[in-house]
Amino acid sequence: MRLNDVRLLACLLLPLAACADTREPPAFVAAADSRQLMVSVIEPAAEAYWDAVGVIMDEEGTHEIEPRTPEEWAAVENAAWVLAESGNLLLLEDRAQGRGHWIAMSRSMIEVGRRAVDAAASKDPQAVFDMGAEVYFVCTGCHAVYATETLRPNALPAGDPRTPDPRRP
Numbered sequence: 001m002r003l004n005d006v007r008l009l010a011c012l013l014l015p016l017a018a019c020a021d022t023r024e025p026p027a028f029v030a031a032a033d034s035r036q037l038m039v040s041v042i043e044p045a046a047e048a049y050w051d052a053v054g055v056i057m058d059e060e061g062t063h064e065i066e067p068r069t070p071e072e073w074a075a076v077e078n079a080a081w082v083l084a085e086s087g088n089l090l091l092l093e094d095r096a097q098g099r100g101h102w103i104a105m106s107r108s109m110i111e112v113g114r115r116a117v118d119a120a121a122s123k124d125p126q127a128v129f130d131m132g133a134e135v136y137f138v139c140t141g142c143h144a145v146y147a148t149e150t151l152r153p154n155a156l157p158a159g160d161p162r163t164p165d166p167r168r169p
């Protein structure tokens, strides 16, 4: 017996109680619009992940950046969990609207996010660096279709005067 049949039956047997409204409220309600989700949830987590490992070169030489304490490694792993679960937030019907590429990119975010968690859990700076690149490809993979003005997810907004001029050496 399907759910609707059960409801109909309940409606017949308990006319006052069960008939008022047979429509289900939506299971999930998006609190943020897509832009806010990017700015407040996804971008900060991605930045935390990208900034965790790298190399800075200055006049004093080359400095390797990598997490050094258990707390720092935990913060990298937490950022990766946020990215992985954000893929599910992107799949909410309000946001996905049945769009095929959107759904594929959201699922990729879950998959890549989980592998980013594994890289952080293994405390392997090179693995975190490599997964950072894969995360970036998922961001740009979706933006290339649905947010062409934000092709590079860590870029300044279009027209921002601080944007470096690519023609300048």
Ligand code: HEC
Pocket: 034, 035, 038, 039, 042, 043, 046, 083, 090, 102, 103, 105, 106, 109, 135, 136, 138, 139, 140, 142, 143, 146, 147, 150, 153, 154, 157
């Ligand atoms: C499934 C699609 C999708 C994925 C995956 C995605 N984005 Fe976005 N992103 C969008 C869309 C759509 C917008 C434009 C939102 C708007 O302005 O309405 C956007 C906009 C942005 C913006 C600009 C917000 C602004 O100030 O206007 C940033 C920053 C951003 N995304 C970061 C990221 C990062 C970082 C990742 C990867 C970790 C990512 N996005 C992955 C769809 C996606």
